[in-house]
Amino acid sequence: MNILADQLLEEYLASDLKSVRTHSRKLTDYYLEFEPVTLEDCFDEETMKLFIFARETSPKNVRAALSALYEFAKGKGYINRLELFPILEEETSGLNTKGRKGETSFIPRKYSLMNLYANDIPLYNDIEKKLVVRAYIALCLGAGYRPVDVENMKLSDYNRETNAVINPYKVMEKTNNISVSVVDYIKLIPPASTCIEEFWDYFWSNKQMEDKEAEKFIFSVSKTKPVPQVRIALKQMTKNMGLKMELAPRDLRANMLLHSLYNSNGASLPDLIRIFGNNSITLVNALENYYKGTEMNMIQSYDPAIENAEEDEESESKKKDYIIERIIRDTKKAILLKRLYNNTCQICGESIKVNYNKNYSECHHIKPLGKPHNGSDTWDNMLILCPNHHAMFDLGCIAIHPETGEVFQSENDTYTKIQNKIHIIEKEHKLNPKYIKYHWEIRFLPNIYPIKSSLSTQYYIV
Known part of the structure; x- marks a missing residue:
C-alpha cells in the first residue's frame, strides 16, 4: 500500500x-x-x-x-x-x-562556487564516477536540488533541448482563485548545464526507454549510491580551495542560495522566494548568513578610524569597542521591534514559520545606515518586513508616499498604489516623515523601472 x-x-x-x-x-x-x-x-x-x-x-x-x-x-x-x-x-x-x-557549512563570500565544478581531482580518473558526481553537484548548485530531489529525479524531469529541469518545490500562487505553479522549470546555465549535458549524452542519449517516468535520472546508472562519491569529491575540492571545513551534499543547496544573494547583492531574493517558497528553512538560514555578513561589513566600513589614520592605538581601540557595542545595540532594537509586530510583515501581513514555535522576519531601515545616507538606527526609521518586501524596499521597487502614507509600487515608468496604509502600531511605533520622504525621493523615484506582473514558468539561477 x-x-x-x-x-x-x-x-x-x-x-x-x-x-x-x-x-x-x-x-x-x-x-x-x-x-x-x-x-x-x-x-x-x-x-x-x-x-x-x-x-x-x-x-x-x-x-x-x-x-x-x-x-x-x-x-x-x-x-x-x-x-x-x-x-x-x-x-x-x-x-x-x-x-x-x-550544521550547515557555508563557503565564505570570497570563494567562488565555481571551484566545486573542478575537473582535476583523483576521483575523476574514473569517467563514470566523474560524470555522476558532476551531474549531482550541478543539480544542487544549478537548480537548488536537495539530495532527496536528486535521488527522486526521473528522466522525464529533464529537457535536453532547453537544458531545463523540473522544479520539485511547486510553490503556488493564487490567480483568479486558481492555484498555479509559479516556476515549473529551472533553466540550467554553464557550467551546470554542461555537466548535465555530458552526463545525459554518455548514459542516456543512445538508450531506448519505453517508460521514462520509471527511470531515475542519476541513480539508475550508478552502481553504488552517488552520495559517498560526492562526499569524497567535496572533501578533495574544499581542501584544494584551502578551506578547513567539511562540506556535505546537503550543504550545496544552502551555498547556492547564499552565493546567489552575494552575487546579486541581495537582488535575487524575490526570485529565490518564487522558486523555493518563503517557508524554506534552508533559504532562511542562507538569508541570516547573508544579512549578518552584509550588516557587519557595512558597519565596519563606517569605522571613523579610517578618516583619521594618524590617531593613536588607544583611540583606535575605543572606536572598535564602539562598533561592537553598536552592533549589539542594533540587534536588541531590531529584536524588540520584531516582537512588537510578532515577526509579521507590515506590508503583506505574512510571517515566515521556521518551525513549530519560531517565526522569521527582517528589520529594514527606511533611510539606510552608513555613508552616504547616514540614516538613524531608531524605531522611527525601521520597518519589520518579510524578505520579499525587504528586498523590494532596498531596491526602490516600493515605497511609502510621504504625504498620504499609502504604499506604491513602480511599474512601467510610473507608479501605482498597491496598499492603502502600512500596518503601524501607532502608540508604540511612529515613523519619521523625513525618513519616508528621503526614501521616496532618493531611493524610489529615481529607480522606477518596469516590473513583470505575469507569472514566469522558467527561471535562471546564477
Whole structure:
C-alpha cells in the first residue's frame, strides 16, 4: 500500500501508542521544516540527519521520534520490515544539545562556487564516477536540488533541448482563485548545464526507454549510491580551495542560495522566494548568513578610524569597542521591534514559520545606515518586513508616499498604489516623515523601472 507522508503522520498521531505524546511535537516540527511528500522524502537519511543534528534539543531524543515513526510505518507494512532505521543511536551519543555534526557549512563570500565544478581531482580518473558526481553537484548548485530531489529525479524531469529541469518545490500562487505553479522549470546555465549535458549524452542519449517516468535520472546508472562519491569529491575540492571545513551534499543547496544573494547583492531574493517558497528553512538560514555578513561589513566600513589614520592605538581601540557595542545595540532594537509586530510583515501581513514555535522576519531601515545616507538606527526609521518586501524596499521597487502614507509600487515608468496604509502600531511605533520622504525621493523615484506582473514558468539561477 502506497501512502503519502502526511497520511502516515496522521495515522501515527491518531494511534494509541504511548510514544505519540512524547514525540508528536518533534515530528510536527520535522514536517513543517522539510514538508515531505512521499515516504522516501520522509525517511531520507540526509534530511533526517539535518533535522536531528541541527536542533537545539537533544539529538538523541529527536532521533528517537523519527525512529518511532519509522517503526510505526514498518508495523503497518508501508516499508520493508527488514530495513533498519538508517541512523544508529550511537551516532547521537555524547553530543551536546546542538549536535554540531549536522550544521550547515557555508563557503565564505570570497570563494567562488565555481571551484566545486573542478575537473582535476583523483576521483575523476574514473569517467563514470566523474560524470555522476558532476551531474549531482550541478543539480544542487544549478537548480537548488536537495539530495532527496536528486535521488527522486526521473528522466522525464529533464529537457535536453532547453537544458531545463523540473522544479520539485511547486510553490503556488493564487490567480483568479486558481492555484498555479509559479516556476515549473529551472533553466540550467554553464557550467551546470554542461555537466548535465555530458552526463545525459554518455548514459542516456543512445538508450531506448519505453517508460521514462520509471527511470531515475542519476541513480539508475550508478552502481553504488552517488552520495559517498560526492562526499569524497567535496572533501578533495574544499581542501584544494584551502578551506578547513567539511562540506556535505546537503550543504550545496544552502551555498547556492547564499552565493546567489552575494552575487546579486541581495537582488535575487524575490526570485529565490518564487522558486523555493518563503517557508524554506534552508533559504532562511542562507538569508541570516547573508544579512549578518552584509550588516557587519557595512558597519565596519563606517569605522571613523579610517578618516583619521594618524590617531593613536588607544583611540583606535575605543572606536572598535564602539562598533561592537553598536552592533549589539542594533540587534536588541531590531529584536524588540520584531516582537512588537510578532515577526509579521507590515506590508503583506505574512510571517515566515521556521518551525513549530519560531517565526522569521527582517528589520529594514527606511533611510539606510552608513555613508552616504547616514540614516538613524531608531524605531522611527525601521520597518519589520518579510524578505520579499525587504528586498523590494532596498531596491526602490516600493515605497511609502510621504504625504498620504499609502504604499506604491513602480511599474512601467510610473507608479501605482498597491496598499492603502502600512500596518503601524501607532502608540508604540511612529515613523519619521523625513525618513519616508528621503526614501521616496532618493531611493524610489529615481529607480522606477518596469516590473513583470505575469507569472514566469522558467527561471535562471546564477
